[in-house]
Every structure is written in C-alpha cells, then in structure tokens.
Amino acid sequence: MKGKKILYVHGFGSSGQSGTVTRIRELLPGTEVIAPDLPIIPREAMALLRDTCDEQCPDLIIGTSMGGMYTEMLRGFDRILINPAFRIGETILKRNMLGKITFFNPRKDGAKDFIMTKHLQEQYLEMCGQCFSGITDDEQDRVFGLFGTDDPVVDTYGIFSQNYKNALRFHGEHRMNDTVLMHSVMPVIRLVDDRQNGICRNIIYISLEDTMERNGIPMPSMMKTYRYLIEKYDVYIVAALPDNDSSYPVRMQEWTFDNLGVPAYRKLILTNRKDLLYGDYLIDACSNGGSADFMSTRIELGSETFKTWEDILEFFSRLNGQ
Known part of the structure; x- marks a missing residue:
C-alpha cells in the first residue's frame, strides 16, 4: 500500500x-x-x-x-x-x-x-x-x-x-x-x-501430507516459512483425495483453517494428480500422486538439498519472490 x-x-x-x-x-x-x-x-x-x-x-x-x-x-x-x-x-x-x-x-x-x-x-x-x-x-x-x-x-x-x-x-x-x-x-x-x-505473484504449492504436519500438528519451522512465503508468493495447499474416506476433505478444510487461518482462504486444492497443477514451485516430501512429474520446480523436503523447512526458507529468501 x-x-x-x-x-x-x-x-x-x-x-x-x-x-x-x-x-x-x-x-x-x-x-x-x-x-x-x-x-x-x-x-x-x-x-x-x-x-x-x-x-x-x-x-x-x-x-x-x-x-x-x-x-x-x-x-x-x-x-x-x-x-x-x-x-x-x-x-x-x-x-x-x-x-x-x-x-x-x-x-x-x-x-x-x-x-x-x-x-x-x-x-x-x-x-x-x-x-x-x-x-x-x-x-x-x-x-x-x-x-x-x-x-x-x-x-x-x-x-x-x-x-x-x-x-x-x-x-x-x-x-x-x-x-x-x-x-x-x-x-x-x-x-x-x-x-x-495488477500484480500476479509466482505460485507455490505445498503438499500437506507428510510435509506441513506430524500427527495433525503443524511444525513450527513450517509455520515460520509459510508466513514468509505468503508475503512474497501466491501459496496454495495441496492434499490428496482418497477414494474411501469421504470425510477427509472436511478434515483438510478444518486443518487449514485451524492452523493457517485467513491466508489459506480458498487456497486448498484436493487432487491425486499433482502433475496437472500449473504453477512455479511444488514443495513435497514424496513422489507419489504425480509429484515426481510436476512440470516446474519441485522442492523435495527431506532431500540432501532441502533437509528441513529452514533450508526451504533460506532458498526462497534468496529468491525474494522470484
């Protein structure tokens, strides 16, 4: 402003x-x-x-x-x-x-x-x-x-x-x-x-499962990184859509609201085909659901380069919105 x-x-x-x-x-x-x-x-x-x-x-x-x-x-x-x-x-x-x-x-x-x-x-x-x-x-x-x-x-x-x-x-x-x-x-x-x-920020997708939480509890380092990312990027949360659990989407909506609040408003995507997502970055901890075939830059949490959320925060801090 x-x-x-x-x-x-x-x-x-x-x-x-x-x-x-x-x-x-x-x-x-x-x-x-x-x-x-x-x-x-x-x-x-x-x-x-x-x-x-x-x-x-x-x-x-x-x-x-x-x-x-x-x-x-x-x-x-x-x-x-x-x-x-x-x-x-x-x-x-x-x-x-x-x-x-x-x-x-x-x-x-x-x-x-x-x-x-x-x-x-x-x-x-x-x-x-x-x-x-x-x-x-x-x-x-x-x-x-x-x-x-x-x-x-x-x-x-x-x-x-x-x-x-x-x-x-x-x-x-x-x-x-x-x-x-x-x-x-x-x-x-x-x-x-x-x-x-008229600003369109670069898009980051964050896979929820095994990335943002452990046993339903958000990791503090993830929250710190998330709050930085939403200031520089257009951030979406991605969750799987299981065939045999109709209550799962509701639980994911509740989780994003309870833990991420207003910044996650209309930013939850339920899909089993991450390879069809159109954006700039995908932060994920596994390669299933099409993650391995994501068309742009894939950030693998837990890999040698990005072992922790602190490593991801440092990476995006250097990019500064790019």
Missing part, C-alpha cells in the same frame, strides 16, 4: 486515536492512514464519511464493529469489514447500553463521554436498515468481511454471507489485537493491494 490512502472507520465509543490506527501506521509506514472521530449521531457520521471519501478518495477502507456497518455503505471503494455490527441498534438495547457511555480512546474535541438515549438508539436502528442496498457484481468483489469465531458481542457472519461472497472467519474475539491484525487482516490488505497494482 505504499503511496496509497487507507480510511479507518472506528467502532462504537472509540475514536481515530485508537491503538489499532497506530499499529496500522506502524505496519504500513508508506501509507497515509486517515482516521476521523465519528460524530455520535449516525446520519452525521455517515455524512462525514461520505465527504471524507469524496475529498480523499481512499484506496482502501477498513471498518471495525460499528465502523464496519458504516463502511459497508461506502459504495465504490475496496473495503474490509471486521466484525461489522450490522445490528448495532439492537445490540445497544441487548447489552443495556442506554445512559452514559465513556469513550474508550481520546477524541480530538476532548469529549470524555456521551449519553445514549432511546431516541439516539432508534437512529442507529434506522441506519442499520440502510445496509445491503444496491449491491452490484462489482461491489461483491470489492468487499471482504472478517468474523471472529469467538466474538461475544456481534455475530453477523450469516447476514453478511447472504449478501457478499467474501465472508472469512478468523480465530479471535470482537476487538482486534496484534495477532488478528498481522495474520488475518494484513493478508487481505496485501490481496487488495496486489489486485489494485
């Missing part, structure tokens, strides 16, 4: 001075991050965001919680919605949030708190009713929803997936921490950036 602009839309009771904004700026030092304090009144917040979009033309909008609800309605931009609170009007009542609300973070106007009235809650309810209108095919491709599996505050995965196709789950709760930002949000930012720049 170097030289680009990100508009960050904060959640309920927060501000543009949140720790998340600071962390995004640290991780993307070449990016301008715009993070206004939202007015408490929903229609004023929406007006401010639309004016900001018109003036700043952000390359990407990231909204969390209530900010995700607002972000969904900012048509015409690439957007990432993190635990979007599409039912914030209902949530205010369910969580007994009427009355005095103290801001989580400092605000530029110096306000410390505000009063949530029933009338204001009804305005939030009305604003939520404006979501998901006029979604085009282009919008489908430009919006990503990220949903924590252990979010105790909101659960809007279902309503999002009914309206958009890019609904992703991640291991985490409602508030975004460093782990979620690094391993779930940043990969999606990288995907958006590549698409905007």
Whole structure:
C-alpha cells in the first residue's frame, strides 16, 4: 500500500486515536492512514464519511464493529469489514447500553463521554436498515468481511454471507489485537493491494501430507516459512483425495483453517494428480500422486538439498519472490 490512502472507520465509543490506527501506521509506514472521530449521531457520521471519501478518495477502507456497518455503505471503494455490527441498534438495547457511555480512546474535541438515549438508539436502528442496498457484481468483489469465531458481542457472519461472497472467519474475539491484525487482516490488505497494482505473484504449492504436519500438528519451522512465503508468493495447499474416506476433505478444510487461518482462504486444492497443477514451485516430501512429474520446480523436503523447512526458507529468501 505504499503511496496509497487507507480510511479507518472506528467502532462504537472509540475514536481515530485508537491503538489499532497506530499499529496500522506502524505496519504500513508508506501509507497515509486517515482516521476521523465519528460524530455520535449516525446520519452525521455517515455524512462525514461520505465527504471524507469524496475529498480523499481512499484506496482502501477498513471498518471495525460499528465502523464496519458504516463502511459497508461506502459504495465504490475496496473495503474490509471486521466484525461489522450490522445490528448495532439492537445490540445497544441487548447489552443495556442506554445512559452514559465513556469513550474508550481520546477524541480530538476532548469529549470524555456521551449519553445514549432511546431516541439516539432508534437512529442507529434506522441506519442499520440502510445496509445491503444496491449491491452490484462489482461491489461483491470489492468487499471482504472478517468474523471472529469467538466474538461475544456481534455475530453477523450469516447476514453478511447472504449478501457478499467474501465472508472469512478468523480465530479471535470482537476487538482486534496484534495477532488478528498481522495474520488475518494484513493478508487481505496485501490481496487488495496486489489486485489494485495488477500484480500476479509466482505460485507455490505445498503438499500437506507428510510435509506441513506430524500427527495433525503443524511444525513450527513450517509455520515460520509459510508466513514468509505468503508475503512474497501466491501459496496454495495441496492434499490428496482418497477414494474411501469421504470425510477427509472436511478434515483438510478444518486443518487449514485451524492452523493457517485467513491466508489459506480458498487456497486448498484436493487432487491425486499433482502433475496437472500449473504453477512455479511444488514443495513435497514424496513422489507419489504425480509429484515426481510436476512440470516446474519441485522442492523435495527431506532431500540432501532441502533437509528441513529452514533450508526451504533460506532458498526462497534468496529468491525474494522470484
């Protein structure tokens, strides 16, 4: 995202001075991050965001919680919605949030708190009713929803997936921490950036069996290498498709989600013909399933040249994306 602009839309009771904004700026030092304090009144917040979009033309909008609800309605931009609170009007009542609300973070106007009235809650309810209108095919491709599996505050995965196709789950709760930002949000930012720049990365296939795990547990050295590779390459996971085990594909899906998370979204390939894969590299520990006849560069884990994942990491570090 170097030289680009990100508009960050904060959640309920927060501000543009949140720790998340600071962390995004640290991780993307070449990016301008715009993070206004939202007015408490929903229609004023929406007006401010639309004016900001018109003036700043952000390359990407990231909204969390209530900010995700607002972000969904900012048509015409690439957007990432993190635990979007599409039912914030209902949530205010369910969580007994009427009355005095103290801001989580400092605000530029110096306000410390505000009063949530029933009338204001009804305005939030009305604003939520404006979501998901006029979604085009282009919008489908430009919006990503990220949903924590252990979010105790909101659960809007279902309503999002009914309206958009890019609904992703991640291991985490409602508030975004460093782990979620690094391993779930940043990969999606990288995907958006590549698409905007027209970048097609070299493809690496990694055979799951006997390569990525032992007795269902991922090897630490593999995870270190995998996290490096996804920053430089387009990485896919390959697993066999046994004839006599119909539950195997589901177990492989669960394994990739549990251990690799968001970066493995739609990156699992089930095949018994690795020789038919079209790409640049195949990392494998055996020669069956067509692996030995892979048409491009085959990296054999456990061989004299690539005895360990550390050897593979060193090899690709020298290539640096080539």
